[in-house]
Amino acid sequence: MSAVRRVVATAEMLGRDLLRRRLALLLLIVLPVAFYLSTRYSEGGSGYTSGGIGLSWSIAGAALYSALAARPVDRRLVLDGYRPAELLAGRVLLLETFGLVLSAAFTAVMWGFVAPKDGPALVLAMLLVAVVAVPFGLAIAALVPRELEGTLVLIGVVGIEMSLPSSGTLEGVMPFGAAHRLLNVASGHGFAVGPCLARGFAWAVLLLVVAIAGWWERVHVVRHERARPRPRRAGRAALVAAGAMAIAVIAYPWQTLRVQPRSPVASTNARADAASSRR
Amino acid sequence: MGGALSVRDVTKRYGRRLVLDHVDLDVGAGEAVALIGENGAGKSTLLKICAGLLAPDEGNVTVDGVLGYCPQEPGLLDLLNADEHLVLFGRAHGLGRADATEQGRRLLAELGFPVGRTEQTRHLSGGSRQKLNLALALLGGRDVLLLDEPYQGFDHGTYVSFWNHVDEWRAAGKAVVVVTHMLAELHRVDRVVEVRPAVAVEA
Numbered sequence: 001m002s003a004v005r006r007v008v009a010t011a012e013m014l015g016r017d018l019l020r021r022r023l024a025l026l027l028l029i030v031l032p033v034a035f036y037l038s039t040r041y042s043e044g045g046s047g048y049t050s051g052g053i054g055l056s057w058s059i060a061g062a063a064l065y066s067a068l069a070a071r072p073v074d075r076r077l078v079l080d081g082y083r084p085a086e087l088l089a090g091r092v093l094l095l096e097t098f099g100l101v102l103s104a105a106f107t108a109v110m111w112g113f114v115a116p117k118d119g120p121a122l123v124l125a126m127l128l129v130a131v132v133a134v135p136f137g138l139a140i141a142a143l144v145p146r147e148l149e150g151t152l153v154l155i156g157v158v159g160i161e162m163s164l165p166s167s168g169t170l171e172g173v174m175p176f177g178a179a180h181r182l183l184n185v186a187s188g189h190g191f192a193v194g195p196c197l198a199r200g201f202a203w204a205v206l207l208l209v210v211a212i213a214g215w216w217e218r219v220h221v222v223r224h225e226r227a228r229p230r231p232r233r234a235g236r237a238a239l240v241a242a243g244a245m246a247i248a249v250i251a252y253p254w255q256t257l258r259v260q261p262r263s264p265v266a267s268t269n270a271r272a273d274a275a276s277s278r279r
Numbered sequence: 280m281g282g283a284l285s286v287r288d289v290t291k292r293y294g295r296r297l298v299l300d301h302v303d304l305d306v307g308a309g310e311a312v313a314l315i316g317e318n319g320a321g322k323s324t325l326l327k328i329c330a331g332l333l334a335p336d337e338g339n340v341t342v343d344g345v346l347g348y349c350p351q352e353p354g355l356l357d358l359l360n361a362d363e364h365l366v367l368f369g370r371a372h373g374l375g376r377a378d379a380t381e382q383g384r385r386l387l388a389e390l391g392f393p394v395g396r397t398e399q400t401r402h403l404s405g406g407s408r409q410k411l412n413l414a415l416a417l418l419g420g421r422d423v424l425l426l427d428e429p430y431q432g433f434d435h436g437t438y439v440s441f442w443n444h445v446d447e448w449r450a451a452g453k454a455v456v457v458v459t460h461m462l463a464e465l466h467r468v469d470r471v472v473e474v475r476p477a478v479a480v481e482a
Contacts, residue, residue: 002373009370013356013363020358020399072354079331079348080371080419221331224340 006082010090014066018098024065028058032106037113046114048122048183055106055126056133056158056176059099063137064150066091067215071145074219084216085235092134092208099130117188124193125182128200132175135207142214173250175203195252202249209243283308283423283454284329289338291324298324300477301338308344308422311445311455313465316474322458323351325474326425329456344422344454345372351427351458353412357401361387361411364400365418372419379418386414389444391437405432413441423454430461442467 018025032054040047074087107126116122137154144150161174178200181191286304290297298321306312314322327333329340330348355364362380369379384394392410400408409432416424430441442464448455449469457468465471 002370006370009367013359013367016363017356017358070356072352073356075332076348076350076354076415077368077371079346080368081373082371222328222334222340224331224342 003083003086006086007090007093010082010087011094014070014091014094015098017069018062018066018094024062028062029102029105032058032102033109036106036110040113046110046116046187048110048114048116048125048186049180051106051110052125052129052176052179052183053158055103056129056136056179057154059095059102059130059133060137060140060154060158061151062098063091063095063134064141064154065147066095067138067141068145068147068150071141071218075221078219079221084219085212087219088138088212088215091138095134095137096130099134100127103127103130116186118186121182121193122186124197125179125186128179128182128197129176131204132179132200132207135204135211136175138211139207139214142211142218145218173199175207178203198249199252202246205242206246206250209239209246212239283310283343284456285341286325286329287338287340289325289328289335289340291321291328291333291335297477299328299335299474302474304329304472306423306454306456308454309449309452310470311449311457311468313468313471314456314458314474315460315462315465315471317476320474320476322474323427326427326456326458330425342423345420346423346425347416347419347421349413349416349424349426349429351431353400353408355400355408355411358399360397360399361392361403362397364411364415368415368418374419383414383418386417387411389440390414391434391440406434406437409433410437421453423456424448425456427458428460429457 032051035054035057036047036051039050043050070087070091074084077087078084103126107123110116110126111119111122136157140150140153144153157174158176161176161180164174164180178196181196182193182200185191185193185196284304284306286302289299289302291299302325304312304325314325316322324333326348328335329342330346331340332348356367359367362383365379365383366376369375369383372379374382387410388394390410390413392407392414396403400411403411409429413426413429416426416429430438433441445455445457445467455468459465
C-alpha cells in the first residue's frame with residue numbers, strides 16, 4: 001500500500017510541476033497542431049503522418065524533460081526509501097494520462113480536418129503514439145543524461161523514421177513504425193492492424209524495460225550492510241523476460257504479417273457500400 | 280569499536296586518482312563528529328560513500344538505523360513549494376500528507392524558515408533553500424545524520440541555531456557527521472577527523 005502511495009505521490013508532484021510550466025504546456029499542445037496544419041496545407045493529403053510526428057515529439061519531449069528535471073531529486077528520494085521503479089511508475093502514470101488526453105484531443109482535431117478512411121485505425125494509431133512516446137522519452141533520459149543530446153536523439157529518431165516509407169523493412173522495426181503503418185491504414189492503405197498493435201505495444205514494453213534498467217543504474221544507491229538487515233527484493237528476471245518477449249514480437253517477420261495494399265478508392269467504395277446497406 | 284556508523288578500510292579512486300585510502304571511521308549513537316580537510320581531500324566523497332550514493336572500491340560501511348543525508352547542493356524541484364517537498368519526501372518514510380506537513384513545518388520553523396510560504400523553491404533565497412534541504416534530511420526521524428556543509432547561505436542567527444541543533448540531535452541519541460570548514464565551531468563536536476588527500480587521520 002505504501003508503494004502505491006509513493007507512486008501516486010510521484011505522479012501528483014510531477015503533475016503539479018508540469019501544470020506550472022504553462023508556456024511549455026502550451027507549446028506541447030500547439031506544436032503537433034502547428035506541425036500537422038503546416039504539412040497538411042503545404043503537401044495536401046491527410047497529413048496524419050506529420051500529426052503523428054508532432055504528437056510523438058510533444059509527448060516524448062515531455063517525458064524526457066520531466067525525467068531530466070527530476071534527476072537531482074530522484075537519487076535522494078531513492079536514498080530516503082523510494083524504489084527506482086516506484087519513481088518511474090509514477091512518472092509513467094502521469095505522462096501516459098497526459099499523453100492519452102493530448103492524443104485524444106489531437107485525434108479529434110485531425111478527424112475534423114480530414115475524415116479518415118478507417119477511423120478506428122486513426123484512433124489506435126494515435127493511441128499507440130502516446131503509449132510508445134512516453135517510455136521512448138524516459139528511455140532516452142535514462143541513456144542520454146544531457147538535455148541537448150537527448151533532444152537531438154529524440155528529434156533524430158522520430159524525424160527519420162516517420163519520413164521513411166511505411167512499407168520499408170527498416171521503418172517496420174523502429175519504435176514508431178507500427179503507429180506509422182496504422183496511420184497509413186487510416187489513410188486507406190492496407191496493413192494488418194493486429195500485428196501493428198502487437199509490435200507497437202512490444203516496443204512500449206521494450207523501451208520501458210530499457211528505461212527501468214537505465215534509470216536503476218543512474219539512481220540506485222548502495223544499501224549498506226545493516227546491523228538490522230532488511231530482506232532484498234529482485235525483479236531483474238522479470239525485467240529480462242519482458243524485454244526478451246518484446247524483442248521477439250518486434251523481430252517477428254514483418255513480411256508474413258503484411259497484407260496486400262488495397263486501393264483507397266475501392267476501400268472508400270466498400271465503406272460507402274457498407275454504409276448504404278446499413279441504411 | 281562498532282557504532283551507529285562504521286566505515287572499514289574504505290578505498291575510493293576516481294579513475295587513476297586515489298581519493299580515499301583504507302579509511303576507517305566509527306561514529307556512535309549520541310556522538311557528533313566533524314570532518315575537516317582541504318578542498319578535494321575527499322570529505323564529500325567519504326560522506327557520499329557513507330550515504331550510499333557512491334560505492335567504495337574496497338571496504339564496507341555499516342549503518343545501524345535510518346540514515347539522513349543532507350547534500351551540499353540542495354536537491355530540490357524548482358517548481359514545487361516547501362509543503363509539496365515535505366509530502367513527497369515524507370512518503371518515503373511512510374508519512375501521510377498531514378503528518379509529513381506537520382512534522383516538516385515544525386523542523387522548518389526550528390530552522391527559522393517562514394512556515395506556510397507557498398512560493399516555489401526557485402523563488403527562495405539560497406539560505407531558505409538550504410533550510411528546506413536540511414529539513415528534508417531530518418524528516419521522518421533519522422538515527423544517523425550525514426550533513427555536508429549544511430549551513431551554506433544561513434544567516435548568523437540560523438548558523439548559531441544550527442550548531443545548537445547539533446547538540447540537541449546528539450543529546451537525542453543520533454549519530455551526527457558534519458563536513459565543515461568552520462574551525463571556530465569544532466569545540467561543539469565530540470571528535471574531529473581530518474581527511475587528508477588519500478589518507479584520513481584522527482586529529
